[in-house]
Amino acid sequence: MEKPDIFIGVCYHKNSPTISSQYLRPLHVGATLSKEKLDFAIRDDVGDSISNRNPNWCELTGLYWIWKNVDADYYGLMHYRRLLNFKPRESHRTQSFFEVTDREIAKFGWNDASIRNACSSADILTAHSCVIHPSGASHVSMSNYEFYKREHFSKDMDIVERLVSEMSPNMRPFFINMLNSRTAFFGNITVMKRSLFREYCEWLFKILFEAEKKIDVSCYDEYQKRVWGFLAERLTMTFVDYAMAVHGATRRELPVVLRQLPPCSTNELLQIAQAKKRIAQVAQPKDDGPDDFIDIVMAVDSKYAPHAAAAIHSALVRSERPQDMRFHLLDGRALRESDSIKLEATVSQFGAELHVVDVDDKKLRWLPLNRSHISLQTYFRLLTPELLPNIAKAIYLDADIIVCADLRKLWDIPLNGNPIAGAPDEGGRSQSRRLQLPLSHRYFNAGVCVLDLHALRQFDITEEVLRAFRKYGDLITLQDQDLLNIIFSGQTTSLPLAWNANTRIFTGNSLEPDYSEEEAQESALDPKIVHFTDRIKPWNTKCPHPLQELYWLHRNETAWRETKLKTVKRQLLTLIRNRVVAKNRRLRKARTN
Structure with a gap:
């Protein structure tokens, strides 16, 4: 078994920018069913595992593997696209990244020193809590139960509530509080000290394995079949509240950092620059064709x-x-x-x-x-x-x-x-x-x-x-x-x-x-x-769009053409901005290599 001081599994299911250190360990979840080989990651199908459940259990197959196969003082779980910021500022604002370079590692504290400091500050680290609302409708506040009923199948949550009442009545008050609460943290992203983590996993998987016997997902679509991950999020919130009330555990909330779908690479931008000439060419008129x-x-x-x-x-x-x-x-x-x-x-x-x-x-x-x-x-x-x-x-x-x-x-x-x-x-x-x-x-x-x-x-x-x-x-x-x-x-x-x-x-x-x-x-x-x-429009001076000039190419052939002086000024600003962007990309790539 592994014996680090801190073990935080970062779940991957495909090749992606790798985040790794002595404490941050890439973990290939669903490895037993995967056609991809992730040489940088630990497989979750060695030792005691539930890797074959990954299509429905998502990151929980990684959590189970850590619980059964790792011996550490602190345990944690994150995702390659959703990670904790271990070096937060005062704001809990969600931030984002495209690639993993020294800059991102320093900025978000993805290094052992920052992680060690964060773990020493609390017994439990979680993502920050937010008001519950449908995506894109922040003005519509909901309780956890209302939100689950809207997004998934409330009968599944009702089954889990009965199981909690029967199998762990001491947890029932905290589960009910969670259902009524209008704030939540999602993703099953946590870091816990050893005693709490092992109690958490023991309880979580006991409930979920029993629920698996009672919930039929055969008619669910691919998204809803991930029911065990959705239910686990609510059980995780329940356990954290329980640990704080009963064990006196301390909790610290950290911002979440999201990996964005990356923009075009420098290489692709060069290809786009070449493509500008091609797509700017006019078609050759034809007299024959459809009427x-x-x-x-x-x-x-x-x-x-x-x-x-x-x-x-x-x-x-x-x-x-x-x-x-x-x-x-x-x-x-x-x-x-x-x-x-x-x-x-x-x-x-x-x-x-x-x-x-x-x-x-x-x-x-x-x-x-x-x-x-x-x-x-x-x-x-x-x-x-x-x-x-x-x-x-x-x-x-x-x-x-x-x-x-x-x-x-x-x-x-x-x-x-x-x-x-x-x-x-x-x-x-x-x-x-x-x-x-x-x-x-x-x-x-x-x-x-x-x-x-x-x-x-x-x-x-x-x-x-x-x-x-x-x-x-x-x-x-x-x-x-x-x-x-x-x-x-x-x-x-x-x-x-x-x-x-x-x-x-x-x-x-x-x-x-x-x-x-x-x-x-x-x-x-x-x-x-x-x-x-x-709001990023090509007629705005500070537009960062690499194809902004296509807009002006055509506008300047209409009655709304701009003056030559304005054209030169705008093109100069665009040139300077593009050179700065390209330079920053080269520097980040050099730091990575």
Whole structure:
């Protein structure tokens, strides 16, 4: 058996930036079922183990292995993507990292000296407690039981409550307090001194092994089958409260550090720089080809008219037959006539059509707006089937995009009988959990959508919206995007991510996307549509987006072109910033090596 002073297992299930020291020990969880070989990690299938339970028991197979196979003064468990900060400042604010270098190790105290100091300060270390609320809806406070009932199956928690009452009645008061509490810490991330840890594991696995006999997970989806990890989180909170009250144990809360989905590497940024020239090239016009129009819908006011012009220009120059494109601008009487004339000039030079569609927004004014950079126009796309009654199909585009490929290729993607198609959102998994959408639904970003308007007219959209608000209420935080995902859950065609390449692909993502790192990297290197999501916009001076110049390439071909002096100043600032970013990357890489 291992005999260190402190043993904190860091759970891995795939290759990832490694965090390791004498006290921090990488642990390959689910090793017995894994096809990957993690040479840097201890396998959890040697000695006494439950490694084969990992698909449903998650990090608990690592916890069990530590309990049965390690002899130490302090024991702990963390994850390669969720770790304690052993060198916290006063704030408990969650922080993030992309890679593991000397800088991150020093900053977050992932070294033996910091860990030893933290362990000496308390009997139990846990992640910091937070107010319980659905993901993305911090204004909706819930108890532990209410939250579990909403996110999982309350019958499982009821079974565990009965088992706690029968098998360890001394724990029952603390379990009930946990169920009623409106704060929690998650992830089964703890460090405990020896006597407490061994009592904790003895009790935890006794309850869970008995619950396993009574809970049938055969009909659960892959997410809900991780029930034992979810239940263990609540039992862990119960034990910590018990240990403090009965044993007089001291507890210290530490901030959690999250690994973000990494941004493009320096190498990839160089490839993107080379790709800029390729995707900036205009298409060669053709006279032959399909005779059908491509109808493109945008919601535009005078504030966003310059950005819409850049987006429209990019779509036209990438098209082999721009004369087949018809742009429909949904205007809630906020587009000046002078701006309409400028937009018409951008379109007409390519032989395309532009139509301004008047929208009476009175019927939408009751809908909520909870983000400062979002206006009522975001809901206009819900009215598209009604506003364009003679059109069968359309592509909806936000104005903060740049088209990098012929939209005919997007137009020709089959919808397979679904009324709408969209690419996965940069925070899709957490958004789906907030709205309790099925695992089979890939929450999509509504900034780029293909709409079967004929199929959409079969829905009473107004009634569907009212039903959604009646059911979800203030859990709807992303306006019409949430509504579209709710209404068309299970009836959506998922587009390749490259057709809606969001900003966080290029700058790093601390959210939970419903796409892989591989998908993100492929989309960054060959985007079909670049979407400047969130508040990072290319017309802002301090925009860090590596493809910012694509926006100006097209805007400067419209009536909203900037002066030469402004161009030189902006390009100089961009050059300086990019060089600083590249230098910092090289320094971090050098420190790592």
